[in-house]
Amino acid sequence: MPQNDKEKISAIIEQCKKISPCALDIRYDEPMSEHTTFKTGGKADCYLSPAGEGFPDFYAALISRARAAGIPVFILGGGANIVVSDNGVRGIVLYSGEWRGCANADDDTTGGERLVFHSGTSIDEANETASAAGLTGLEFLAGMPGTVGGAVWMNARCYGGEIADVLEWTETIDNENSESVIQRIVTGQGEGVGFGYKQSPFQKMDCFILNAAFKLKKGDKDKIQIEMEKNRRDRQEKGHYLFPCAGSVFKNNRDFGKPTGQIIDELGLRGFQIGGAQIAPFHGNIIINTGGATSSDIRALMDKTAEKVKAATGFVLEPEVLFV
Numbered sequence: 024m025p026q027n028d029k030e031k032i033s034a035i036i037e038q039c040k041k042i043s044p045c046a047l048d049i050r051y052d053e054p055m056s057e058h059t060t061f062k063t064g065g066k067a068d069c070y071l072s073p074a075g076e077g078f079p080d081f082y083a084a085l086i087s088r089a090r091a092a093g094i095p096v097f098i099l100g101g102g103a104n105i106v107v108s109d110n111g112v113r114g115i116v117l118y119s120g121e122w123r124g125c126a127n128a129d130d131d132t133t134g135g136e137r138l139v140f141h142s143g144t145s146i147d148e149a150n151e152t153a154s155a156a157g158l159t160g161l162e163f164l165a166g167m168p169g170t171v172g173g174a175v176w177m178n179a180r181c182y183g184g185e186i187a188d189v190l191e192w193t194e195t196i197d198n199e200n201s202e203s204v205i206q207r208i209v210t211g212q213g214e215g216v217g218f219g220y221k222q223s224p225f226q227k228m229d230c231f232i233l234n235a236a237f238k239l240k241k242g243d244k245d246k247i248q249i250e251m252e253k254n255r256r257d258r259q260e261k262g263h264y265l266f267p268c269a270g271s272v273f274k275n276n277r278d279f280g281k282p283t284g285q286i287i288d289e290l291g292l293r294g295f296q297i298g299g300a301q302i303a304p305f306h307g308n309i310i311i312n313t314g315g316a317t318s319s320d321i322r323a324l325m326d327k328t329a330e331k332v333k334a335a336t337g338f339v340l341e342p343e344v345l346f347v
């Protein structure tokens with residue numbers, strides 16, 4: 024990283040600390056392979072992890088100053104759906120995972136059926152919190168890596184459910200106008216419209232998802248736990264956690280008439296490998312890092328797979344993972 028940029032970033036962080044004191048983990052030239060589930064990716068100029076109640080003000084101060092100085096900021100959740108370039112990430116990678124926990128308001132009027140989470144809360148922690156409170160509705164997510172913020176941004180889906188089914192509202196900080204108040208977006212209303220298959224309105228909004236509220240229902244704690252364990256076990260049995268990966272790499276598409284994984288399977292591509300990246304021998308739509316894969320290997324394998332599918336079927340595969 025040019026010394027000039029490092030000085031700029033360091034000065035911005037110092038200014039923001041004065042505005043809102045936060046516990047900060049600051050690392051320069053930090054390998055992103057440490058922060059992605061694929062375990063690939065080059066160095067971030069600056070990896071920054073703020074923690075504590077000052078997080079929102081710190082974030083707002085940081086994003087406006089960084090933008091004014093021409094320093095890009097990338098928001099990182101659990102790194103479970105991204106392929107980070109081997110050349111790394113310029114500017115600041117802001118890790119949201121320390122902005123975590125349940126944030127229910129004291130004046131909640133839903134009879135205890137709403138749970139509000141800070142966006143950096145892991146899906147696992149959100150699941151356990153709901154289960155302990157005897158609230159049903161989030162079980163479909165159990166075992167999925169990542170954070171609440173990442174899942175909302177992606178409109179994550181699995182086991183017959185998707186985030187938009189249970190999301191009531193989201194509080195965001197507008198990255199363009201960050202000194203303004205936090206905006207509340209109600210799912211299905213106004214700007215909140217726009218959820219679809221792996222789509223959320225936030226993908227077009229340039230904002231930081233700060234908090235997310237889920238409308239749940241009272242349920243039986245044992246049944247909730249059993250359902251969560253069932254989903255976690257199913258993922259385990261399907262090999263999801265055997266190798267570094269990011270889950271499905273391509274989107275499904277109804278027009279294909281079958282799951283993308285099945286199309287790739289039928290072309291005999293399981294086990295197909297470029298460098299250290301391989302189409303999982305156990306799942307056509309999962310690419311695994313067999314050890315020593317680079318992000319370029321993953322990208323090349325995705326491109327080649329899409330090319331073969333197009334040649335054989337005419338279908339154009341769309342990546343589900345994001346290239347950073």
Ligand SMILES: Cc1cc2nc3c(=O)[nH]c(=O)nc-3n(C[C@H](O)[C@H](O)[C@H](O)COP(=O)(O)OP(=O)(O)OC[C@H]3O[C@@H](n4cnc5c(N)ncnc54)[C@H](O)[C@@H]3O)c2cc1C
Pocket residue numbers: 060097098099100101102103104105119142143167168169170171172173174175176177178179180181225230231232233263264268269270271345
């Ligand atoms: C083993 C395995 C299984 C998986 N199974 C599934 C599955 O069944 N279904 C499914 O949908 N996905 C699945 N995934 C993918 C992944 O778990 C989800 O996409 C998850 O929601 C990503 O969350 P994250 O916090 O890791 O986001 P990241 O990968 O860190 O980020 C994803 C995007 O969200 C943005 N973002 C993250 N947090 C915020 C925030 N607070 N505000 C604004 N933007 C934000 C990032 O900038 C980035 O653009 C799987 C992944 C793995 C490794």
